[in-house]
Amino acid sequence: MYNSARLPLTALLAAVVLGFLVVVSYLTSTLPPGEGGLLLRxxxxxxxxxxxxxxxxxxxxxxxxxxxxxxxxxxxxxxxxxxxxxxxxxxxxxxxxxxxxxxxxxxxxxxxxxxxxxxxxxxxxxxxxxxxxxxxxxxxxxxxxxxxxxxx
Ligand code: HEC
The missing domain is CATH 1.10.760.10 (Cytochrome c-like domain)
Incomplete structure (x- = not known):
């Protein structure tokens, strides 16, 4: 059966995942080459x-x-x-x-x-x-x- 409370929950989850990906790509890519990014350093x-x-x-x-x-x-x-x-x-x-x-x-x-x-x-x-x-x-x-x- 369709649960109307699911939809916003799914959207929230998607937003959280997306936000996480943005943060990870920021940490690994924005530092100058040679530094390798925070996560890779x-x-x-x-x-x-x-x-x-x-x-x-x-x-x-x-x-x-x-x-x-x-x-x-x-x-x-x-x-x-x-x-x-x-x-x-x-x-x-x-x-x-x-x-x-x-x-x-x-x-x-x-x-x-x-x-x-x-x-x-x-x-x-x-x-x-x-x-x-x-x-x-x-x-x-x-x-x-x-x-x-x-x-x-
Ligand atoms: C034909 C011999 C020879 C070759 C080949 C050679 N060197 Fe040297 N190197 C020397 C001599 C002799 C000195 C000391 C005299 C001077 O200061 O130039 C020296 C000095 C140095 C110093 C300073 C050392 C100190 O104690 O301050 C470094 C650093 C250095 N060499 C790196 C290299 C590197 C890297 C290579 C390869 C690309 C290389 N050398 C190839 C003969 C050589």
Whole structure:
């Protein structure tokens, strides 16, 4: 039998479901790319920092950074890159810098801008001359920076 009280109830339910969907899509989509939205943040979602760091790990091998950089604290042709984020480094000109994001980005894109004490000027820039374009593409450098930042 038809119950006239059902109709408004159904409409109310539909409105609640619709409202819920609107809120969910708001939370997952309105934040800038890279943040991934409130619900997706911190879960390795596409565009999140974890996702970029994972790509950085692949690039680190593909772009032969491993030829000169160890990740076990032992220097190679270049300094080891693990555990360096946020720590101070002595440069050849006697200055001390904290290795923040900007420093890492510059170290990758313009290796000769600041030289780590004890290493040869031009040692890295010569080694990566063939991949400079690649480093400037899209978020390649940011992925490498996020990867290095994640290394303990
Ligand atoms: C041919 C060897 C060589 C290759 C290949 C190389 N580097 Fe380097 N890298 C060096 C040397 C030498 C230094 C230290 C001198 C300087 O500061 O430029 C250095 C310095 C750095 C630093 C700063 C380290 C610190 O302790 O402050 C970062 C970051 C870095 N390299 C990242 C990379 C990444 C990412 C790649 C791959 C795209 C790469 N390097 C490829 C030789 C290399």
């Amino acid at each position: 911190g879960r390795g979602a596409p565009g999140s920092q974890q996702d970029l760091a994972a790509r950085g790990e692949q690039l680190f091998g593909q772009l032969s950074c491993t030829n000169c950089h160890n990740l076990n604290g032992q220097p190679g042709a270049g300094p080891a890159l693990n555990g360096i984020f946020g720590t101070p480094v002595q440069l050849e000109d006697g200055q001390t810098m904290v290795r923040d994001e900007a420093y890492l980005r510059e170290s990758i894109l313009q290796p000769d801008a600041k030289i780590v004490a004890g290493y040869p000027r031009g040692g890295m820039s010569a080694g990566i001359a063939g991949i400079r374009n690649r480093l400037q593409q899209g978020d390649t450098t940011q992925a490498l920076v996020d990867y290095i930042r994640s290394l303990k």
